[in-house]
Amino acid sequence: MEINLPSGExxxxxxxxxxxxxxxPLFLVIVLLGSVGSLFFQIGPDEVGVVQRxxxxxxxxxxxxxxxxxxxxxxxKHVKVTHVFKEEFGFRTVAAGVRSIFEGREGNSKNMxxxxxxxxFLDESxxxxxxxxxxxxxxxxxxRVKDPMQFAFRIRDPRETIRNMSEAVMRxxxxxxxxxxxxTAGREEIQIEVxxxxxxxxxxxxxxxxxxNVILQDVTPPDEVKPSFNEVNExxxxxxxxxxxxxxxxxxxxxKARGEAQQVIREAEGYAVERTNKAKGDAxxxxxxxxxxxxxxxxxxxxxxxxxxxxxxxxxxxxxxLDDAQKGILPLMNLTAAEKGRSEQ
Amino acid sequence: MKQPVTALLIVFLSIMGILILNSAFIVDQTxxxxxxxxxxxxxxxxxxxxxxxxxxFMQEIHSFDKRVLEWDGYPSEVPTRDKKFIWVDVTGRWxxxxxxxxxxxxxxxxxxxxxxxxxxxxxxxxFISRHxxxxxVRSSNRILEVKTRDEDMSGEEAYExxxxxxxxxxxxILEAARTIIKEYGIELIDLRIKRxxxxxSVQYKVFDRxxxxxxxxxxxxxxxxxxxxxxxxxxxxxxxxKITSEAYLAAQKIRGQADRESTRTYGEAYSKDPDFYAFxxxxxxxxxxxxxxxxxxxxxxxxxxxxxxAE
Numbered sequence: 001m002e003i004n005l006p007s008g009e010x011x012x013x014x015x016x017x018x019x020x021x022x023x024x025p026l027f028l029v030i031v032l033l034g035s036v037g038s039l040f041f042q043i044g045p046d047e048v049g050v051v052q053r054x055x056x057x058x059x060x061x062x063x064x065x066x067x068x069x070x071x072x073x074x075x076x077k078h079v080k081v082t083h084v085f086k087e088e089f090g091f092r093t094v095a096a097g098v099r100s101i102f103e104g105r106e107g108n109s110k111n112m113x114x115x116x117x118x119x120x121f122l123d124e125s126x127x128x129x130x131x132x133x134x135x136x137x138x139x140x141x142x143x144r145v146k147d148p149m150q151f152a153f154r155i156r157d158p159r160e161t162i163r164n165m166s167e168a169v170m171r172x173x174x175x176x177x178x179x180x181x182x183x184t185a186g187r188e189e190i191q192i193e194v195x196x197x198x199x200x201x202x203x204x205x206x207x208x209x210x211x212x213n214v215i216l217q218d219v220t221p222p223d224e225v226k227p228s229f230n231e232v233n234e235x236x237x238x239x240x241x242x243x244x245x246x247x248x249x250x251x252x253x254x255x256k257a258r259g260e261a262q263q264v265i266r267e268a269e270g271y272a273v274e275r276t277n278k279a280k281g282d283a284x285x286x287x288x289x290x291x292x293x294x295x296x297x298x299x300x301x302x303x304x305x306x307x308x309x310x311x312x313x314x315x316x317x318x319x320x321x322l323d324d325a326q327k328g329i330l331p332l333m334n335l336t337a338a339e340k341g342r343s344e345q
Numbered sequence: 346m347k348q349p350v351t352a353l354l355i356v357f358l359s360i361m362g363i364l365i366l367n368s369a370f371i372v373d374q375t376x377x378x379x380x381x382x383x384x385x386x387x388x389x390x391x392x393x394x395x396x397x398x399x400x401x402f403m404q405e406i407h408s409f410d411k412r413v414l415e416w417d418g419y420p421s422e423v424p425t426r427d428k429k430f431i432w433v434d435v436t437g438r439w440x441x442x443x444x445x446x447x448x449x450x451x452x453x454x455x456x457x458x459x460x461x462x463x464x465x466x467x468x469x470x471x472f473i474s475r476h477x478x479x480x481x482v483r484s485s486n487r488i489l490e491v492k493t494r495d496e497d498m499s500g501e502e503a504y505e506x507x508x509x510x511x512x513x514x515x516x517x518i519l520e521a522a523r524t525i526i527k528e529y530g531i532e533l534i535d536l537r538i539k540r541x542x543x544x545x546s547v548q549y550k551v552f553d554r555x556x557x558x559x560x561x562x563x564x565x566x567x568x569x570x571x572x573x574x575x576x577x578x579x580x581x582x583x584x585x586x587k588i589t590s591e592a593y594l595a596a597q598k599i600r601g602q603a604d605r606e607s608t609r610t611y612g613e614a615y616s617k618d619p620d621f622y623a624f625x626x627x628x629x630x631x632x633x634x635x636x637x638x639x640x641x642x643x644x645x646x647x648x649x650x651x652x653x654x655a656e
Contacts, residue, residue, distance in 0.1 A: 052394070054372075055374055055396075056374060056395040130488040131504070132479065132551070153374045156375075156412040156413065164539055167539045168436060171541065177487075204535065227556075228556040228560055231563045235570075238567055241570070243570060243574060246575075246578055250584075254584055264595075265596050268596030268597070283614030286622065301624065311631070315636030315637065
């Protein structure tokens with residue numbers, strides 16, 4: 001089989017091209033383009049550029065587009081000066097967000113802390129308190145670059161330096177406190193002291209780093225001890241409950257008793273009024289009666305006597321009238337029958 | 346004719362380039378350099394950054410970091426003077442102070458790191474084992490001032506006065522190490538105890554102690570709760586008795602006064618004619634008291650005397 005390429009007079013004609021004469025200009029263009037690339041540099045809004053000529057520091061540039069000598073004569077180091085860096089101790093933020101995911105922390109951690117091997121960062125957070133107890137302290141350190149020159153040239157590994165020294169200083173400060181202070185009231189104080197001391201250490205290295213914040217996160221007793229700490233909290237609640245119950249009982253009874261006491265007093269007062277009025281009434285009646293009686297004593301006395309007899313007599317079922325001469329009638333009376341009959345009614 | 350000249354020129358330029366590249370070297374702001382000629386150091390160390398020259402091929406450059414370098418030791422198990430086994434992890438910062446000496450004794454930084462490990466480990470052990478644990482943990486006696494028996498959680502040993510303190514011990518370690526390490530052209534800038542932990546077996550004992558102390562505290566709180574409960578109940582009882590008895594007292598007083606007054610009233614009235622009072626009150630009482638049963642009256646009674654005869 002033969003393939004016939006279109007050729008001949010009507011075929012495609014390639015222009016004559018020779019590379020030779022273009023070689024030098026092409027080379028120059030490449031060099032020029034390359035130098036343009038290494039001639040300009042851009043500094044972001046949150047950084048400064050530290051320019052070195054043959055390794056020696058020459059100038060610091062602010063954000064924007066700048067020029068430098070090309071071909072590695074001048075090099076630029078970008079130092080983020082406004083950026084706030086953060087280091088975490090005892091835990092790591094795996095994914096930051098509205099609901100951040102942490103590692104080495106209770107709650108939404110991937111691997112739950114078991115006896116002692118669970119938390120991969122327990123080494124960082126486990127520390128001895130001044131009263132020789134053990135606490136787990138998690139914290140963060142926020143810092144920024146204070147002096148870009150020092151930061152770039154004075155220390156080799158600023159991050160590792162901050163990490164090591166934060167741990168050392170935190171333990172120094174916690175080592176001077178009791179566990180109860182560490183767990184509860186002393187947090188603020190610890191943060192301030194660590195911040196100051198860490199700054200002193202870094203300044204002594206001329207690290208060019210400004211510590212912005214030291215913030216304690218979870219501060220807890222070790223897992224093994226936690227239940228007993230909770231027990232204390234429960235006991236504290238229980239104590240409050242018992243006290244409240246006692247006061248509740250108190251409040252239930254005492255005000256009522258006060259009311260009842262008032263009742264007793266009022267009743268007594270009622271009695272007093274009644275009694276005095278009654279006495280006055282009786283006295284009044286007696287005096288008035290006496291006045292009338294004195295006007296005709298004999299008749300009145302008799303009348304009163306008869307009136308009384310009239311009132312008394314109907315009250316008896318049996319009435320015996322005996323002559324005063326008659327004596328010894330008692331044996332004749334059927335007392336028992338009468339008694340019996342009465343009791344049967 | 347033209348071709349060989351160009352070729353020669355290219356070869357010459359290439360040789361020149363190689364020579365320049367081999368003799369020029371950059372000392373970075375972060376570096377210091379020692380030049381050796383066939384292995385032997387020549388001239389002083391170059392600490393000034395910038396472009397420098399050396400004899401090509403014959404001389405070799407050794408650059409070392411000028412910055413503050415990190416050193417982080419391995420945790421080592423050390424007994425304290427009071428026979429407590431602890432893990433001690435020390436960290437430090439150093440700098441190559443004399444690159445020439447450093448080159449002669451250490452050659453490389455990695456070598457220096459392992460040497461530092463060895464030296465620091467030994468010195469740390471020495472100093473740690475010379476002190477009690479409290480001395481290593483605490484830097485001051487602050488804890489003794491703020492301590493309240495109330496929240497006491499530890500054995501007596503924890504509240505012993507410290508003599509040196511962590512700050513001092515680390516400073517001692519630093520001083521001791523500094524003189525040794527100086528021999529290697531290294532300046533030890535700082536040294537700190539990064540971590541101290543109990544070894545596992547001791548840790549469990551400490552946990553046990555903490556647990557028992559917490560339990561004690563819980564028990565105390567509970568008993569305090571019961572105590573307060575009882576106290577308040579007692580208070581309540583007392584107040585209750587007080588209230589009722591006071592009410593009784595007041596009531597009796599009021600009644601008594603009323604009785605006194607009424608007695609006086611009666612007395613004043615009835616004493617006007619005691620006989621008539623006796624007569625009146627007796628008559629009044631008869632209908633109330635004399636009823637039911639059998640009434641036996643003799644005919645000589647006032648009431649019946651007319652029954653016998655109307656006189």
